[in-house]
Amino acid sequence: MPYEINRLKLHKAKDLLPRIRDSIYEPVSAMKVTAWVTKEPVPYSERNNGTRLELTPGDKWGNLWDCAWFRFEGIVPDAVAGHKAVLLIDINGELCLVDEEGSPKQGLTNINSEFDFSLGLPGKRVVDLGMSAAGEQVDLWADAGCNDLFGKYRSGTLKEADIAICYEEIRQLYYDFEVLLELAEHVAEKSARQERVIQSLYDAALMLEVINEETAQRAREVLAKELSKQGGDPVLTVSAIGHAHIDLAWLWPIRETIRKGARTFSTVLTNMEKYPDYVFGASQPQLYQWMKEHYPKLYDRIKERITEGRWEVQGAMWVEPDTNISGGEALVRQILYGKRFYQQEFGQEVKILWLPDVFGYSASLPQLLRKSGVDYMMTQKLSWNVYNTHPHHSFEWEGIDGSKVLTHLPPEDTYNSPSAPRSLAKIENSYLDRNVSEHALMLFGIGDGGGGPGEEHLERLAREHNLLGLPPVVQEDSLSFFRKLEQEKSRFQTYRGELYLEKHQGTLTTQARNKWYNRKMEKSLRELEFAASLLLAMGENAYPSEELEEIWKETLLYQFHDILPGSSITRVFEESLERYAAMHSRTQQLLAQTYAKAARLAGAGEGQAVVFNSLPWERNEIVAHQGKRYAVKVPPMGFASLAEAKLSTGAGxxxxxxxxxxxxxxxxxxxxxxxxxxxxxxxxxxxxxxxxxxxxxxxxxxxxxxxxxxxxxxxxxxxxxxxxxxxxxxxxxxxxxxxxxxxxxxxxxxxxxxxxxxxxxxxxxxxxxxxxxxxxxxxxxxxxxxxxxxxxxxxxxxxxxxxxxxxxxxxxxxxxxxxxxxxxxxxxxxxxxxxxxxxxxxxxxxxxxxxxxxxxxxxxxxxxxxxxxxxxxxxxxxxxxxxxxxxxxxxxxxxxxTPLTVAESDQGTAGNTASFASLIQVDNPHVMVEAVKKAEDTDDLIIRLYETSGTFAETSVAFGVTGVEIEEVDLMENPLGKAVDRLTFQPFEIKSLRVKLG
Incomplete structure (x- = not known):
């Protein structure tokens, strides 16, 4: 039967594919391998400081989380003459080759690495030397970690370190064969296209009983006809962008993430030299900041590709944070610091929130995005739902206030696409909104532990660009994709409310101490910014801008979606708790110093105490100070002298x-x-x-x-x-x-x-x-x-x-x-x-x-x-x-x-320079003042308010300081126009004001 014949033909082709792959490289000479092992990473300048080991394949060099500097030495033998030379290196760990200055050149990862193999093999072991002449010296240094992509221990032994011949014709044949094999399995059953692809694979296979460059060339000529057939007018176009989702901490500590970034990004840059169509994107300014600090030469190369337009900066937030637990103002700062970094470093206005992997999405996010100039959102995590399928891949997401943001979930339901024919077929068949949309996004590469796209992804894409039987795919940045998608927006459905993930509810509770510290840091930073703003209004410019930003950014780092939710290894939490304690202590110290100055400026003499209230309503409470209790009445966002308070002796x-x-x-x-x-x-x-x-x-x-x-x-x-x-x-x-x-x-x-x-x-x-x-x-x-x-x-x-x-x-x-x-x-x-x-x-x-x-x-x-x-x-x-x-x-x-704070006046010269007792007052009980801070670029104050009850509201905003000028700004502190005497709020609306002090 013809069907049985096709099965035999496909079986023969599938059996042949591993043989072709195994014929690509021929090791011809082992390299000399020396390693200097340390417990923690050391810089290139100290690479000889560890325990020195001479290694051959099978020798152990380290235990989990050990580090080492490796040196690979050899001479290209005569056998390589006339061929492309490569190095094959696998140390059963992660490795980053460096140049003569110690700057990253290329990342390598052990083949034996935990990953979903249905998405591809995670390993990278090939170093391209080009058409090298015989006798060329090889002398390479590399920074190593004794762990796989996911922080697992994989024997800690050297697997291979060889100089080899790369038979380029066989390598190309392998990808020709692989793409057509998958195409045959995903085009319509018994269609003419399927029949002809299978026949061409069978014909080529008959030529490959012996695999060499000559037979490979002849086989490729047979396959070329089917690879050259293009589709007609597309009903769906796939936009593909390289991706390397890098968790800033997870099954490895933060220190290893920094090195993962170097390995991943250097590999990206190397592949960009080989593949001119390659477009890559990476999120999280924190990761770029680490590259800038630790690998400045690599960072400069990244900036060049960003300027060129082939490297897209993504994310709009400082890190990819948990959005359930992080506080409202913290999410504002994620966007504020994230967007400002991209603007200052690269001149880029980021328009896309990039959150592929967080554990649910707060219904407040759409408003935060729109008021920050972020128009689009990308995620895929909702595909993890257990019981109910999210109804859309492309939709307008509406938040609690009515703000909408255009949202896309890549229909392949992964950010680790192998960019294979099965990927494109799944996108076309699974896209829930294909009836109204002609565009879908694909994120290809090895992620979670970094690594990014390898040659296999890029070779497949080169053959699939417009291959008959698959939707066409174009490599481009995600912003270009979203702008196309926006043209179809009028036909998309609206989804209102939170995007609830039907998994990972345990992350709302796990690692309770981290969550406790997170809340305390958010509240302490709010209090410190209010106190420092109070000083500004009193005429003393002692606002600790730089230190506040530093503390804020580290707090935001620990809101990353595998730290704050509690889903990392022990070491991550040991280190974060230590840092939380130090940051909280420092914030409290700064707060005490700031309120002590404010107490003096409020007229309190040395040793006299003042009670401060950072909330926008009057508070009548009992406070304790030096063993005594006082009944105090403190005005909204203001202060009251304890000397004027009634001493309380107890109730009875x-x-x-x-x-x-x-x-x-x-x-x-x-x-x-x-x-x-x-x-x-x-x-x-x-x-x-x-x-x-x-x-x-x-x-x-x-x-x-x-x-x-x-x-x-x-x-x-x-x-x-x-x-x-x-x-x-x-x-x-x-x-x-x-x-x-x-x-x-x-x-x-x-x-x-x-x-x-x-x-x-x-x-x-x-x-x-x-x-x-x-x-x-x-x-x-x-x-x-x-x-x-x-x-x-x-x-x-x-x-x-x-x-x-x-x-x-x-x-x-x-x-x-x-x-x-x-x-x-x-x-x-x-x-x-x-x-x-x-x-x-x-x-x-x-x-x-x-x-x-x-x-x-x-x-x-x-x-x-x-x-x-x-x-x-x-x-x-x-x-x-x-x-x-x-x-x-x-x-x-x-x-x-937010308890009341009692502070004694510091030892400065006493004097009442404050002509007010309440900095800010609002007259609507449902309007909350969430934050008071100094503006990022001036000495003006930024006041953030929101409507709490879900109703329309009006309020006046009165300032204790006279002669102020007020204008409304967005969350990025860009002007929106002069503020009126009374503010009108839509339900849950956030408003930000810039107050220019007189």
């Missing part, structure tokens, strides 16, 4: 503040505890109603078995309860203006101590918690079943909130059980609600009337000691009359995370 029974064996009470709330320490009742005295569901217990610490990894926990975890933390001790006390219930719990080897605090005038119950967690593969959660009926939970995200369903009526709702929230999550009826507040937690669940918070989880991969440590965190419960908008729940979240 007359205030309604009471504590008993199983009860805490003030005049607003009464908390009753069960025998096991849980909350049996939270009675809202002001509203006259119970907040906890009848018969339920709240604040119960439940431990679940968690056999997942850093990314994912089992979806059925509720069916695998390991137990509950057992109450060991309980005590109560009245501490000044607080009543406190202290409880000590134990489970296994783990302990938890919690101070449950009710302030005299407090309307929240605060849970100040310290945990010594020693459990492996367990998850600790706490829940609050509340007496509220609603179909939606209100979740704070960056610059607003999302309503998410509390029902589980369909698969979309079922799979979105674990959700992200920042400072609050709330269940509200029109007349009443209960909010759960947090100072550092992000993973929640809200089903029916139960609010549940994920406190800790300790998976064993990729960090086998994840979260087995001491932790501290605070959460609070806030019952309230009215819904969460009427109750201004967002303010409670900010107050929990």
């Amino acid at each position: 029974e007359q205030s309604g503040l009471r504590a008993g064996e199983r009860q805490l009470e003030n005049r607003y709330l009464r908390v009753t505890f069960g025998q096991d320490g849980s909350i049996a009742s939270l009675y809202d005295k002001a509203a006259g109603r119970e907040s906890i569901a009848p018969g339920a217990a709240a604040n119960v610490f439940t431990i679940y078995h968690d056999k997942g990894d850093a990314w994912d926990f089992p979806r059925d975890y509720r069916d695998a309860v390991a137990g509950r933390m057992k109450l060991e001790e309980s005590s109560y006390s009245i501490d000044g203006h607080q009543v406190v219930m202290e409880q000590q719990y134990k489970f296994g080897e783990s302990t938890l101590v919690q101070r449950i605090v009710l302030d005299e005038e407090g309307t929240t119950v605060r849970f100040e918690t310290k945990a010594d967690w020693k459990e492996a593969e367990k998850m600790l959660r706490v829940s609050f079943p509340v007496q509220v009926m609603t179909d939606h939970v209100n979740c704070e995200i960056q610059f607003g909130y999302l309503k998410r369903p509390t029902t589980r009526n369909n698969m979309i709702e079922f799979v979105r059980d674990e959700i992200c929230a920042h400072q609050y999550i709330d269940l509200s009826q029109p007349d009443y609600g209960v909010a759960l507040l947090s100072d550092s937690k992000y993973g929640y669940s809200a089903e029916r009337n139960v609010l549940d918070i994920n406190l800790l989880r300790s998976p064993s991969y990729p960090d086998p000691v994840a979260d087995r440590a001491e932790h501290q965190f605070v959460y609070a419960i806030y019952p309230h009359r009215g819904d969460f908008i009427q109750a201004e729940v967002y303010r409670k979240g900010y107050e929990l995370n």
Whole structure:
């Protein structure tokens, strides 16, 4: 039968392909190999400082994460004369060849490297010497790492180091054969095109019983006819750009990422010399900054290709950050610093957000992008959804405020395309919007651990440019692609709301200490910028611009999507925690110095104290200073002298503040505890109603078995309860203006101590918690079943909130059980609600009337000691009359995370130079001032405000400083026009003002 005959023909061709590949190179001479091994990288100038080893293939040179400088020496033998000469080098690790100055020339990667082999082989082992004359000296140095692309140990032995002949005709034949073989499998079955391609492969195969350059040339002539056949008018054109997704830390430390960048980028530059059509793109200014610092010569070569237009700078953010957990202002700074770097270094205005691999996308992003001059977004991660297929590859993504950004998901569903015929066939067949679009994007190369495109990608593309049976493919930058796609935008659908990834919900909780530090850094930097801005308004220019930018950028680095989410190896978190502690300490030191100067300028004498409030509403609270308590009233975004505050001696029974064996009470709330320490009742005295569901217990610490990894926990975890933390001790006390219930719990080897605090005038119950967690593969959660009926939970995200369903009526709702929230999550009826507040937690669940918070989880991969440590965190419960908008729940979240600051005047000359007590005031309770900072390029102030409630709003903005000029700017601080007396906000709209001080 003809079908059987075709199967035989294809089988013969497939069997031949490995033989052709094995015939390309002929080793003719082994090189002398010397290595100098060190534990950490050393510069080229110190390359001889390590342990010296003479190596032959099979010799071990290192253990995981060892480094070495290799020297390869040899003489090209006579046998190479008249042929192209190459070096074949594989050290079972990553390697970067350098020039005589130590600057990277080309990256090599061991063949034995972890990768999805269906996408191609990750190894790079060939160094092209060209048509070298016999007798030419080979003397090369290379910087090595004893790890594969993904940080795995692969024997640490030298595999090969040979001078070899490259039979160019056979090499070309290999790619001719490979492309046509795949084409035959992806064109229409039994079509004339398929029949003729198969026949040509069979005819060529018959000529290759003996494979040499002569038979290869004859076989190529047979194949040339089919390779030269072009398509007609295309229904779909594929734009291809080289890519090398480089995780800034993951299964390797940050120090190795810097070297991965050098290896990858030097390989790109080498291949650009060989392939004139090659266009490559790379994101993340942080990576470019490292190249500039560590490899300046390489960086200059990159800049040349950028100027030429063959290297595209991508990304629009400082790194590719997690967008669920990172705070709103942090995301603004990601774009601000990212775009400014590209503009200052390369003169490039980046228009595309490049986030191929993050674990979900905040619904606030579209507005941040549009107000930063970023018009497009590229990702592919939604293809990882487990239960529901995202409905589009090309669409307009609409955020919570109504802003839209044109978004494309490459239909191949990968950023590691092999650029093979199967890639183009999949794009054409899988493109969900091909009925309205003629353009799709393909990202080709080896990624995650870097490496980028190899010769195989580029050789395939050269043959596929306009090959009959496949959609045509053109190598071009992604901006050119998006501009074509934009012409079709009017026919695309709109998708509104968050882009929820149906995987990796564990990353909202894993590595809790990193998440705690991230929140503290975001809040400390906000406070420091406000304090320094206050000084500017007082007439003292002591704004630490350079140091602030340095700290901000390192904070943004640790928001990378495998650091902040907790999905890296142990060493990454050991190093980041050490740096977090140093940065937090320095930020607090700068803050204390700045507020001390501000206290003096506010008129406080030496040693006198001033209370500062960086939030835009008046705060009436009790503050402690030098063992005394003061009742203070601090104006919005301003300060008040502690000397004028009322000294408080304690509340006592007359205030309604009471504590008993199983009860805490003030005049607003009464908390009753069960025998096991849980909350049996939270009675809202002001509203006259119970907040906890009848018969339920709240604040119960439940431990679940968690056999997942850093990314994912089992979806059925509720069916695998390991137990509950057992109450060991309980005590109560009245501490000044607080009543406190202290409880000590134990489970296994783990302990938890919690101070449950009710302030005299407090309307929240605060849970100040310290945990010594020693459990492996367990998850600790706490829940609050509340007496509220609603179909939606209100979740704070960056610059607003999302309503998410509390029902589980369909698969979309079922799979979105674990959700992200920042400072609050709330269940509200029109007349009443209960909010759960947090100072550092992000993973929640809200089903029916139960609010549940994920406190800790300790998976064993990729960090086998994840979260087995001491932790501290605070959460609070806030019952309230009215819904969460009427109750201004967002303010409670900010107050929990932004305490008042008391500072004593420094030793400078005292004097009241401040003619104001409040720097900024807004008169709408639903408008938040998120940031006050110095402008990037002037001494003006930048004020960032947003509407919090999802309604239209108006507000005036009053400044304590007189004679100011105000204009509205975008998020990049570019002018938009003069600001009016009253600002009008659309729902969730962000506005930025430039204030020129008089």
